[in-house]
Amino acid sequence: MCFAREGSTPFFGTLGPRTDLPVDLRGESFSAWVTPPVDPRSACKENPVETVKTRDAAAAEEAAQIWAHATAKRDENPASDVNHDEAVNLVQESLAHSDRSFLLCLNTDEGMMAFAAIEPSRGSGEEVGEIRYLGVAPGHWGEGWARRLLVAVPGAMRENDFSSGELWVYADNIRAIFVYEAMGWIGTEQTRRHPVTDRVEQRFVLKLG
Template sequence: MHRIFDGTTSHLDAAALIWARATAARDGDAEIASLAEARPIIAGVLGASQRALLVVAEAGGQAEAFAAVAPVPGSEEIAELQYLGTDPSAWGTGAARELLAALPTLLRERGFGQARLSVYTDNERAVRLYEGMGWVPDGVPVPHHRTGKSEQRYMLALRVGSAITG
């Protein structure tokens, strides 16, 4: 069981290091980004809005997964899960699943009615997780603006009766 909490003011560096290790493992890169390279990625999300949030899943005092979330620009109703990462050493432990299970409550408490995310379509592990947790595809896959890889947007209604609007 993981402790899920708001780590916005305390776990930026831990999240950045998880992101560096997770993306290197996902992409098969031998070189892992340094903290100096990874930190601005997560800090950029947290600096985008006062409503931005860094949710952390921790076990045994170690951060194992995180979600960096901020409002969609121009739509304060929709929270965008911009980054979700699980340390490769914690893959299969349930850290991401437990974090995603707690996320709707945390987002509702902050006034969001919907959440969205985008995921590479070839990231089968993540796609299975999101779909299994109730996220639904929104539209058709499109090329990622930087990498050109196929990416699918997913939406999640956070309130009963909330219609999905993308």
């Protein structure tokens, strides 16, 4: 599932940044479209979950795999090596953008279940952490992974000295918006056109103070 998109966060976050849970969450890049989340404890009861904050190359590769499949499904296209290569470049570019960029991942014995690529905002200032991409592993959509990941985002952002968070999501991605709002994100009146799809994106913010 992808919430953010490139240039916005697929929701969960394009190729380009997004959070549209495919979650640029350039936004929405994270974006397949999200079903209302269920209690993640039910999905993880017998499968311990580890929350990992990393810049590791192997994690970036795994996150890119999730992103490629999520965006392909979102856009109703077959996944391909091209999708994967583009996704790898997007994730690696986000990490290379700043020493404060990082991946926040939920891992189980099955592998990575969800990730968010977070970096200093390129438009709102270094003190703002932007969820550039957010994705949930195919086969695990609707199990509450995006919501669980978003619970961990504020603390991870604070650790990297961000004072607030932001993400861009397609304005018509009601399912993604529902999840973001439930997790404390606030929609603003600021909108823009996605540079690739020309769809309208809306900016959401999260206060960390």
